[in-house]
Amino acid sequence: MILVDWQIRDRIERGYIMVDPFEPDLVQPNSLDIRLGDHFLWYLEGQEIIDPYQSNTISEKTSEMHAESVVLQPGQFMLAETLEVIGLPDNIVASIEGKSSIARLGVELHQTGGWIDAGFRGSITLEMCNVNQRPVKMYAGMPVGQLVFYTTERAEQPYNLKADAKYMDQRQATLSRYHKNPRKS
Numbered sequence: 001m002i003l004v005d006w007q008i009r010d011r012i013e014r015g016y017i018m019v020d021p022f023e024p025d026l027v028q029p030n031s032l033d034i035r036l037g038d039h040f041l042w043y044l045e046g047q048e049i050i051d052p053y054q055s056n057t058i059s060e061k062t063s064e065m066h067a068e069s070v071v072l073q074p075g076q077f078m079l080a081e082t083l084e085v086i087g088l089p090d091n092i093v094a095s096i097e098g099k100s101s102i103a104r105l106g107v108e109l110h111q112t113g114g115w116i117d118a119g120f121r122g123s124i125t126l127e128m129c130n131v132n133q134r135p136v137k138m139y140a141g142m143p144v145g146q147l148v149f150y151t152t153e154r155a156e157q158p159y160n161l162k163a164d165a166k167y168m169d170q171r172q173a174t175l176s177r178y179h180k181n182p183r184k185s
Helices: 005-013 055-059
Strands: 018-020 032-043 062-066 069-072 077-087 092-098 121-130 136-139 143-151
Touching: 005 143, 032 121, 069 077, 069 121
Parallel strands: none
Antiparallel strands: 018 077, 032 062, 032 077, 032 143, 069 136, 077 121, 092 143
């Protein structure tokens, strides 16, 4: 079941869902608007191959900054953080969806990482890309996406209890931690 506005406010006010900072005006009929944080991270141009199993290739040739705004160039891929830090209990999951107004500018908010497991805590790393022909200026604090909350049965092993929860308690835009997965042949 998707939570509606009064259920979202109720779960947050009673502490079942943690959202910090929480702005009640950002609650929509079936979602919670989330805002862009001020930490941005991107890959620099180059021919070096990124190997998901080699941590050094993931972190090489990257750049990052804290800023009040950033210009997303056409075709550019950038990681960004949400202003909000969230925490989910073992029976609520969330999905992140881009706001239509932002998508109409050509900005995609997430590539495939749009699912937030029950038990997750942290800021959400956005996987942003500009598919427009023109640069788009993005501002820290602007609503860019929506979290949709779903109630589920209680997870037997929520994200916060998994030994391999690579992104638990992350803050800021976070590079891939795929290299922490066991490599199977």
